[in-house]
Amino acid sequence: MEKGILVAFEGIDGAGKTTQVHLLGKALKDAGENVIVSKEPTDGAWGQKIRKSASTGRLPLEDELEAFIQDRKEHIENLIAPNLAEGRIVILDRYFYSTVSYQGSRGADFEEVEKNMKEFAPVPDMVFLLDIDPETSLKRIAELRKEIPNQFEKLETLTSVRKVFNAIEKTDDEIWKLDGKKSIELIHNTIKNLLLDNVLHKKRCAKDYQCQDFINCSFRLSEECDWYKLNKKLRPNRDSFTETAFIQD
Ligand code: ADP
Ligand code: TYD
Secondary structure, rough: OOEEEEEEEEEOOOOHHHHHHHHHHHHHHOOOEEEEEOOOOOOOOOHHHHHHHHHOOOHHHHHHHHHHHHHHHHHHHHHHHHHOOOOOEEEOOOOOOHHHHHHHOOOOOHHHHHHHHHHHOOOOHHHHHHHEEEHHHHHHHHHHHHOOOOOOOOOHHHHHHHHHHHHHHOOOOOOEEEOOOOHHHHHHHHHHHHHHHHHHHHOOOOOOOOOOOOOOOOOHOOOOEEEEEEEHHHHHHHHHHHOEEEOOO
């Protein structure tokens, strides 16, 4: 089985993605995993063009869509695909679900956009959608990040973007919705929990059929199981993980 793991974070501006991406990246590195953290839009030429439009005025929809697609194609070719092939964990701060939701809410057919994306972009093993109301997110941007909201960060825009995120969460099994208003620590613990019980178990457990025998497994007893080692480091006290930020609706 391929050992590479792709995890993406999504949500409206100010939802807490960057905060969680960094916490997770550090936790997995400290636990011995080979991790690459990246973001979209990237710092490449297309990404710079997009970022400029965020401060000066958004591009027409077709041009904006094209810019995000070209930026993503370069990102996949230069960073995402090669690192996944090396068996690393790639963590993304935004990915194609942002195109579906932001450009979709501007008038592009979001089901069509998603279909096109999935034709060229690797589908993540898990996507964490940090859900938050736009009023709180704009407050965070202004008060905590001390920034003036840019052209993407408008109440009306974020309200319709959030609607599309929540609509695709219902149809896409890889999307896990979390309550972005819970504490940073609870969200982080929920993410570690969900990863350990899902993709990490699938790809790091030493047994092909995935061990359910947490007591007598020979790989566990000889400490050869990567999942067992990760579990011990990321979730030393399973009982303290009872509260969750996961929203199952
Ligand atoms: P995003 O990357 O989604 O735009 P950030 O991670 O930059 O969001 O978070 C926006 C602001 O909100 C930052 O100042 C951050 O410290 C703060 N923040 C992030 N997560 C939470 C949370 N769960 N509760 C309260 N404040 C948060
Ligand atoms: P953002 O994550 O805020 O980047 P940075 O903090 O580095 O400037 O992304 C900029 C904006 O681009 C954000 O409001 C969301 C939007 N966006 C899209 O509209 N479509 C996309 O495909 C992506 C990746 C982002």
